[in-house]
Amino acid sequence: MTPQExxxxxxxxxxxxxxxxVRPDGDTTGCAAGLCRALRQTGKRAFVLDNPGVTELxxxxxxxxxxxxxxxxxxxxxxxxxxxxxxxxxxxxxxxxVDLAIDHHPSQEFFAKQTCLDxxxxxxxxxxxxxxxxxxxxxxxxxxxxxxxxxxDCGCFQYSNTDADTHRIAAELMDxxxxxxxxxxxxFRTKTLKRLKLxxxxxxxxxxxxxxxxxxxxxxxxxxxxVGVDERDMDNVxxxxxxxxxxxxxxxxxxxxxxxxxxxxxxxxxxxNASAVCALLGGGGHAAAAGGMVKGSINQVRQAVxxxxxxxxxx
Ligand SMILES: [Mn+2]
Numbered sequence: 001m002t003p004q005e006x007x008x009x010x011x012x013x014x015x016x017x018x019x020x021x022v023r024p025d026g027d028t029t030g031c032a033a034g035l036c037r038a039l040r041q042t043g044k045r046a047f048v049l050d051n052p053g054v055t056e057l058x059x060x061x062x063x064x065x066x067x068x069x070x071x072x073x074x075x076x077x078x079x080x081x082x083x084x085x086x087x088x089x090x091x092x093x094x095x096x097x098v099d100l101a102i103d104h105h106p107s108q109e110f111f112a113k114q115t116c117l118d119x120x121x122x123x124x125x126x127x128x129x130x131x132x133x134x135x136x137x138x139x140x141x142x143x144x145x146x147x148x149x150x151x152x153d154c155g156c157f158q159y160s161n162t163d164a165d166t167h168r169i170a171a172e173l174m175d176x177x178x179x180x181x182x183x184x185x186x187x188f189r190t191k192t193l194k195r196l197k198l199x200x201x202x203x204x205x206x207x208x209x210x211x212x213x214x215x216x217x218x219x220x221x222x223x224x225x226x227v228g229v230d231e232r233d234m235d236n237v238x239x240x241x242x243x244x245x246x247x248x249x250x251x252x253x254x255x256x257x258x259x260x261x262x263x264x265x266x267x268x269x270x271x272x273n274a275s276a277v278c279a280l281l282g283g284g285g286h287a288a289a290a291g292g293m294v295k296g297s298i299n300q301v302r303q304a305v306x307x308x309x310x311x312x313x314x315x
Pocket of ligand 1: 027028080104122123124153
């Protein structure tokens with residue numbers, strides 16, 4: 001479906017339930033909020049299914065828009081969900097009854113009756129913008145929600161998915177009249193004190209290999225307890241290792257409570273293929289970012305990762 005067809009579909013139907021993905025990020029949350037408000041503006045009944053994973057960072061955008069399983073929808077729309085495995089527990093009753101999936105992931109599995117997919121878009125928010133502006137006016141509230149979606153998915157215009165279209169749509173969203181400064185400050189210039197403390201402790205015990213090109217950090221349960229960090233403090237923690245000058249490949253090993261180690265590998269794909277390394281460890285992902293989950297102690301998994309990197313490098 002093209003954005004035009006998706007807009008026509010949304011105009012023709014009513015009583016909407018909008019689904020977000022498990023571990024909801026700014027894109028899925030912002031898309032749901034923006035789409036829900038646009039539908040309501042045209043007199044439709046629309047709600048976002050309450051997702052218990054929404055953190056306090058994104059929750060304000062869904063204020064007054066959410067509903068529980070008591071609502072019986074006529075039309076179910078998913079935003080930024082690539083696969084059935086990404087439905088959260090409470091969304092599973094709708095696994096086989098999504099009428100329209102709006103998404104930007106190349107890995108989209110086409111689980112819905114209709115799909116509006118544009119995998120060239122840096123965020124699903126850009127696609128939602130293209131759809132809703134055809135039947136609703138972009139109010140400051142809608143503009144801000146979609147700006148959160150767009151800006152978080154491209155790392156505030158720094159990730160490699162950022163292109164001219166991303167900037168153009170961001171500019172159009174800003175024209176809706178919301179103030180982007182507090183949004184950028186909150187999402188891109190603010191860290192919790194515990195997060196900074198965690199980064200400093202991870203840095204202290206960091207292992208540098210390959211003459212400084214590869215860095216490994218160890219997020220143990222002991223460290224998590226000691227600093228008192230929660231999921232929000234640890235969000236996207238694997239990204240900070242790659243910010244160190246000279247580091248091409250950042251590896252984060254996180255001990256789970258049940259005897260596993262979660263591997264997160266961010267690489268310079270010209271230097272090391274992250275997906276090939278993680279495939280040897282039973283995981284997967286993209287050339288520049290991959291992961292996996294291995295049973296064992298952090299020391300055993302450390303050695304397994306080092307061996308896998310050597311195997312990939314030696315071809
Ligand atoms: Mn997204």
